[in-house]
Amino acid sequence: MDAPVIVVGAGPAGMMLAGELRLAGVAVIVVERLERRTGESRGLGFTARTLETFDQRGILSRFGDIETGALGHFGGLPLDFGVLGGSCRAAKSVPQSVTETHLEEWATELGADIRRGHEVLSLHDDGAGVEVEVRGPGGAHTLRAAYLVGCDGGRSTVRKAAGFDFPGTAATMEMFLADVKGVDLKPRPIGETLPGGMVMVGPLPGGTTRIVVCERGTPPRRRDTPPSFEEVAAAWQRLTGEDISAAEPVWVSSFGDATRQVTEYRRGRVLLAGDAAHIHLPAGGQGMNTGIQDSVNLGWKLAAVVRGRAPLSLLDTYHDERHAVGRRLLMNTRAQGLLFLSGAEVQPLRDSLKELMAYDDVARHLAAMVSGLEISYDVGTGAHPLLGRRMPHLELVGAAGKTSSTELLHPARGVLLDLADNPRLRRRATAWADRIDIVTAEPHGAPRGAEAGDAAALLIRPDGYVAWAAPGSHHDLPMALERWFGTP
Known part of the structure; x- marks a missing residue:
């Protein structure tokens, strides 16, 4: 193998995935057809969920002082994201070229091997690995990896060469x-x-x-x-x-x-993320943001499988979780397109929706949809409100001093957060200590139930989503640990 993983495409999704893999200790080669970044900026800014994602990796500060705001739109109709709470704001003025620059610098610092001026000509998945024929400055040559991920945009060569179905509307x-x-x-x-x-x-x-x-x-x-x-x-x-x-x-x-989505995000040892997996009308910069979050969902799972710490079935959860998100993305962008691209015949619909958006429940629903804050994954049955949802920022204090749930996720490892100083709970997780951090702390500066939902303990995946909670989950901790982090 030239590397365990080859990523095709050095845009935001590809660079985010490369960084995630390197944080997990997996070598990665990124091949990019272009010799240099274009400087173009189709995407502008970040949704609230992407801001949280960058913050949980400790890279938000690379972007300097980001201007955020609560005002947005749905299909051109004004939408106040303030209905979701004071911290649910979006960044509107960060060009995609800046995003690509900072993510490439981050991935390079972590050790990603980025090869510009290398174009993928063909690929072959033989069941034991993927061979990729690449044409670079020195001519054509072959690279081999255990897995190949196409992050090469709407006209993805990887998608076509691997035979993914890409239904939708032209x-x-x-x-x-x-x-x-x-x-x-x-x-x-x-x-x-x-x-x-x-x-x-x-x-x-x-x-x-x-x-x-x-x-x-x-x-x-x-x-x-x-x-x-x-x-x-x-x-x-x-x-x-x-x-x-x-x-x-x-x-x-x-x-x-055009609106299209692949029917599967993984075919054998070839996976897709970002625009390679879904294309749609631009509306609010959702495409770039969704692609970045695709990569954060995939990175730790692919790394765990590559390192032999998790079964192949963990990769199936990538499709299960992110295909549904992509489907919602296509639905809302098509709806928005009808609103702001149609003529006078759609004005009655615009007027009716504008009236509905004056109701907080409707505004919250639409704001959560386009910001990514509505996302919830199936992590097992249970009654706790945080199950399957992203862990909110929680200030903490423990034996090592002050920290936060966001800071604990900087290394991209799982976190078992013991909020009740329960030695028995920590002993049950010890066998997974090579892949999760076991932290005992208590909420600091806020009522106990304000962010943690009165939980005594929370298991947080590397992508920031809560996989288990006590009380509330209907299965025990070892079962959740084995499902998401493999056999100890």
Whole structure:
């Protein structure tokens, strides 16, 4: 084996997965077709769940002072995320290029082997490993790994070469996206419809302006190169009457409203994550954020299987958990597309939904859906409210001093959090001490039930989700430990 795992694609999903694997002590090679990062920024900012994810790995500080806000939208209709609580805010102004830079630096520091200018030509899963034919600066050569993960985007070579089914609906229109300088345009929120289509204008850092142009009735085109800025400016003028042809384009791209999802996230020893597994209309930056969270769900599981600490069945939970999340993603982005891309015929629906969103329950439901905060996994039966949900930030104090549930997850290991100083509980988990951290502490600075839900103990997976709680779980601790962390 050249490495236990080969990751194809050095975007946010690929870099996040590489970092997760290295935290677990697994060597990884990342192959990327492009010789350098493009600097393009299709995705802007992070959802509240991704902010939590970065924080639990100790990498949020790499992004500096992030401006967050509680105001968002659903299909162009204003949505106040404040209904979810004061800490449930999103970051709106971090370009994807910045995200890719920081994640690549993190993965490299951890020891990931990143090989740019290497294009995957073919692959073969022989049941004992995966052989990948790659063309690099020195010509074509073959790499072999125990597992291969495609994080290579919507036109994934890995997905096609491995024969994944990718059902869904084809694009019905083409839209333009451009970052420009040297033009003074009034802000236009997403969802502002015009007789011929929809446009959006939003400021970015550094004096750059982002514009989106959707001209209804434009058939989709399969392009091998980006559209020219002249095309974008012409469409903008047809819709708005404004001439932006003198603006300086930073970069230009096009996208469509195709919606597809693979039927399985794993075929043998080949897995998919991010846009390689699901494509959809951009709406609120959910695609990049979902891809990052795909990788966090997969990383520790794949590492445990590679290291022989967990059975192959653990990888099945990756599909079970994340395919359902992707399915919800496609549903809500299609719904949002109908709202902000359709014409006047949909205005009664917009008006009706706007009335409903004035109710807190409706606003909470939609805000949780698009922020990823609604996600809950099937970890076994039980009555505790945190079972299957992500562990909230909890300030703690123990023998070693102050810490938090977030800080305990920095090493990407499982955590058994003993909140009642129960020696018998800790003894029962000792056999798994090589793969989980056993921590005795008590909540600090908040009522005991405020975040921990009056739990006496919690088993937290490396991805931050609660797999067992006492009281509340209907199976015992060793059973939960064996399910998620293998036979001791």
